[in-house]
Amino acid sequence: MLSKKTQYALKALGYLAGRYGEGPVLISDISKKKKIPIKFLETILLELKQAGVLESKKGKGGGYYLVESPKKTTLAQAIRLVGGPIAMLPCVSINFYEKCKDCDEATCGLNKAMQITRDATLKILEKKTLVELIDRADPPSAKGG
Amino acid sequence: MLSKKTQYALKALGYLAGRYGEGPVLISDISKKKKIPIKFLETILLELKQAGVLESKKGKGGGYYLVESPKKTTLAQAIRLVGGPIAMLPCVSINFYEKCKDCDEATCGLNKAMQITRDATLKILEKKTLVELIDRADPPSAKGG
DNA sequence: ATTAAGTCTACTTGATTGATAGACTATTAT
DNA sequence: ATAATAGTCTATCAATCAAGTAGACTTAAT
Structure with missing residues (x-):
């Protein structure tokens, strides 16, 4: 069984995969959309950053984003x-x-x-990538709804 | 990752599979041969008995044994x-x-x-059975060594 | 300066894991 | 009967980990 932490990480990565190329995404945004406790999510994203798959930007307009195309991971x-x-x-x-x-x-x-x-x-x-994790009910560039 | 408990259970089952048909096997025997803490092993074997895969006999000449042929599980x-x-x-x-x-x-x-x-x-x-767990360095009816 | 947003340190709580001790019960042999 | 053997049950323990929370700190944009 994957731990809750791992599940959250995969969900978050899936969400970021869907937003790839759109610039930084707020932790709070991921937290809300994916129903992940925000403080817990913070530590997870930080870990993913330190592992090299995510990059972040501080301050206004900041957030997290995938370093590489989702199909690379x-x-x-x-x-x-x-x-x-x-x-x-x-x-x-x-x-x-x-x-x-x-x-x-x-x-x-x-x-x-x-x-x-x-x-x-x-x-x-090893064949499946983060692309698989993009939620079909959660379109890449949703503006409305 | 399988827990230590599960690993012990599989080892014990493998040992009993190798002794299938030879009558009851002592907990202490399994414990020694498979290097499993005896008190921990007791609880595991009991659980396996309650689950129906093992049967036991108390008193002298007692011990645990597989209910069915190892290839059935x-x-x-x-x-x-x-x-x-x-x-x-x-x-x-x-x-x-x-x-x-x-x-x-x-x-x-x-x-x-x-x-x-x-x-x-x-x-x-679902294709592999307890037969696979019989240790090749631990022959079914070892008398010496 | 102010605000936004990620970063870091430090807990807390509860569950699970792995293990041990000791009393109890059933069986066999004498 | 009784002693010895061997499984059964109850209770506990320490250590670790999982999950989540709180709050101060740093960096960047306006």
Whole structure:
């Protein structure tokens, strides 16, 4: 299960993806539209900025925006930025690998099964991008309504 | 990430799968061979018994054993028994479904992406069984060593 | 200077995780 | 019967993490 934080991050990224190219978007705007507690959202966006996917501008006319086109960032990348591992076990994680303390990976059946699962998951999440997260009920340049 | 508890459960099930048909296996045996804290293991095995996959016998010659052949229980079932959902989001879970409070599933891109991921994961975990978890370095009827 | 808006530090609260202790109950063998 | 064996139940504990909140601080535009 993805944490609430990760879910919020993905929602926020999806919203910013829909506003890509329109300049900075207010935290408060994202918070309202995506129903994310604003203070919590602040810390998440900051983290995403420090990770390099977002940029920000302070002061009037400020806000957050995607550094690159939404199609450049995959869902796998996005999840890892805030949510950590995608694999189901540390001994099978690519980016957060940790050796199993008490078992031999060469002979461990669980390890093998989870590796196969991880590969299948990654195959999907590395193909999908932030573009997928743009809400169809939330058009790119909505002016009215 | 699977919790420690779930990992322990899968290891224990794998061990019992390798001993299937040999009668009851001591908790202390599983604990030693799989390096699982015995008191923690007790609660896990009890849970698995209450879920119906294990049976137990008290007193001398007692222990735990699989109710059915290991090939009858899939990894998906095993994980759900102790670890809860397999899906990455509640709104996409089959066995632990919860409606998204603040978004419409019909138009939510995240929902769609996670559904596809879930299907791919399940396709694997519903095909693999406890047989896969039998340790190749831990032969079914080891007498020596 | 004033206002707008992001940034940083520091909590708080509650739940979950991982683990342990000890008493209790059922079974087997003597 | 009784002792030994082995699972069962109740209770607890410390540590961590998740989720959310508060408020002071910095930067930029007008």
